[in-house]
Amino acid sequence: MIDPLQELPGYLLRRASAASLVDLNRRLEGLGLRHTDAALLVLIDANPGITQSALGKVLDIQRANMAPIIARLDARGLVRRKPVDGRSEGLSLTGEGQAVLLKAREVMDSHEARLVAKITPDMRSVLVPLLKALWLREH
Amino acid sequence: MIDPLQELPGYLLRRASAASLVDLNRRLEGLGLRHTDAALLVLIDANPGITQSALGKVLDIQRANMAPIIARLDARGLVRRKPVDGRSEGLSLTGEGQAVLLKAREVMDSHEARLVAKITPDMRSVLVPLLKALWLREH
């Protein structure tokens, strides 16, 4: 089997990401969360009062797609909505939301640790700046 | 805005991959291909006679999902099927398929070049082994 894709960084990036994501979602299953839910809990916790649309901009999720996600977190009692002005609502975590976040952070942290454990210390030292650079849009 | 996700390699991996994939798919649009189609053309070209199920194993696409993808490439006249035994068919590129692959390779190569151009030479030297290592399943 000749696989010319094996030397393409873009392809490898995609496969590594997909594999990591499957792993993370599997491990979050027990908490009834998807990776996006976990990311949202982290962001709301770090920025109490943040709005749906601001969260959507950070995570590149459109307003229309944010609505049902936040509605679900709200219905589960993890998130609280408090009107900021007449049209937007500031979000914050409930006590239950904070408790779930704690467990989600454990899952995320061990997931990250497993990921980083796969590479050498040399690679580890450039990993974050490397991925941030790859993420940047060209102009 | 405090964003604790910015320091998580797994999160950055996902965002970098998603951004890169959107870019690639946009650039393949003119050829009427998705990134998966392009990957399949590359693999079929490099391994004439390969079967659907073998391709699915390489790309982690299930048999059930391969069927309509190959059927579409066949209907477009890019791929030819030749029975290997009574149940499996060896795939190869038609002349038209090879012509489209040439253009797809141009798109892919420039996409890869743009991606690699975002990072420093230091990072470049470890990029492929780094991503391969991240991709590996733990045991």
Add this chain to the structure above:
DNA sequence: TATTGTTATACTCTATAACTATA
């Protein structure tokens, strides 16, 4: 029994358009 290709189907994720109410 196991494998190849296929169909049907359901679920998630994503994208667009349109509506409301508010600024």
Add this chain to the structure above:
DNA sequence: TATAGTTATAGAGTATAACAATA
């Protein structure tokens, strides 16, 4: 006019189950 939230909907991508034909 522009923005925040929402609803509806369509398109991908992905997952499982089941079937026929063949090994």
